Amino acid sequence: MNELPAAPLHVLRSRTSEKWREYPSDVIPMFVAEADFPLAEPIAAALHSAVERGDTGYVASHTELPRAFAGFAERRWGWSLDTAHIQTTADVSMGIVEILRRIDVGTGLVITPPVYPPFYMLAAEAGVPVVDVALTPEGTLDLGAIEAALHRGARAVLLCNPHNPFGHPHDAASLSALATLADAAGAIVVSDEIHAPLTHSDARFTPWLSVSDAARRIGFALHSASKAWNIAGLKCAMMIADDPDRTAFLRSLPDEVAWRTGQFGVIASIAAYDDGEEWLDRAVLTIERNRRTLVSRLADEVPDARVHEPHAGYLAWVDLGALGWDADPADVILERAKVALRTGADFGPGGAGHVRVNLACDPALLEEAIVRIVTVARGDRVTSTS
Known part of the structure; x- marks a missing residue:
């Protein structure tokens, strides 16, 4: 069974839902629990x-x-x-x-x-x-x-x-x-x-x-x-x-x-x-691929980050507290990397220093977001390309 491809970026940016209207077009939105897949055919x-x-x-x-x-x-x-x-x-x-x-x-x-x-x-x-x-x-x-x-x-x-x-x-x-x-x-x-x-x-x-x-x-x-x-x-x-x-x-x-x-x-x-089960199974395959990418890339390139690897849903919980940023990690990443994540502080006690990442997206878009986040974690400001 093949993975489910995400909708093209120009189609996503034409959507009027919260995910694609909350931030300017130079920001990769990965904060809210909306998926980037096309609507299931049935x-x-x-x-x-x-x-x-x-x-x-x-x-x-x-x-x-x-x-x-x-x-x-x-x-x-x-x-x-x-x-x-x-x-x-x-x-x-x-x-x-x-x-x-x-x-x-x-x-x-x-x-x-x-x-x-x-x-x-x-x-x-x-x-x-x-x-x-x-x-x-x-x-x-x-x-x-x-x-x-x-x-x-x-x-x-x-x-x-x-x-x-x-x-x-x-x-x-x-x-x-x-x-x-x-x-x-x-x-x-x-x-x-x-x-x-x-x-x-x-x-x-x-x-x-x-x-x-x-x-x-x-x-x-x-x-x-x-x-x-x-x-x-x-x-x-x-x-x-x-x-x-x-x-x-x-x-x-x-x-x-x-x-x-x-x-x-x-x-x-x-x-x-x-x-809709075939569509669902294909979507989960894409989410699992993105899960593996996030876990492996951050382990290799930001070893101070701790990913709580998800096994259901398309949301990943990442502890960035060890990076030592004075500000909330989500604020730092939005301002410097132009990637919008959900701040962990919103999730109650134990959430500070964490971010939540949406994995229901095109693998290439996730790769770009990771590149931006890694660059910021290494101390450099990035210029958006999307």
Whole structure:
């Protein structure tokens, strides 16, 4: 199977999304989680067909999306969703907020930094306090520290699986242990699994709701095709429960939660899950190639940099603290190298001195970005060529 080529640079620069409009044209944008690949052909065909027939109204109360996702989950992860309840909303973040608004978090919501920065904003929007429980240096769950937080009264955990920014899919054993701890404490676990379809060939994704009866009893999972197939602007995500009480909870949400779902998002997601796996596999091949390039090049040319090699998603977490820059590494690299990266400080405790790099791009563009970063790390200012 061949890698998936990125769209040509002139096409990318004609896009009007955040990635290609936030910075001037001399900056290589690798900061936000958008991919540079062309839209998957089955998705494009489904959207064209919808436009041609004028299928641009409100989302129906029943769609083919649960069936399409269940088939994908069974093929991809061996996850049977025969009994699960699936409700749509506009995006994963909105689903998280709607759940958090209606559960009792006790003394706080456990979040595991460094982690996807909007988690903190979502907790604030829902009006719940946060309890930070840092990951281990390897990017795994610190179960002992989570247990201690639950013992002190925290009654909810917001899980990122696979974890952003480490690109680490949590293993079945640690997820099962977390389920046991949370169940014993009477806590709810909400698992953001948006990066799951992008798990690499040398790793395995374990869905939260598949690990045990305890996980199903206390948990919700959130999924979307938005990240894997680069369709975030079409607005469609799924909140999933696989327990009678959790199902009743989702059914009790206001009708407006589901009505916020985008019609084009549903159409595109069905096409992605039904017919988009070949495209997805090719995209992952390109991401894995870029992962290897980043790890090997920085190891050879900037040995003080530490790359936490991702095994899911297309985001790499890089520790540049040893370079000794007084300013934030992302600021230094943007100003001197004209490469836009996400600053690690945004990811909560443990993020300072780090940057997050987007690998869903043309290998040649990544090579140019690395050349610029290496030049700056060696003390020279670079002149952009793109």
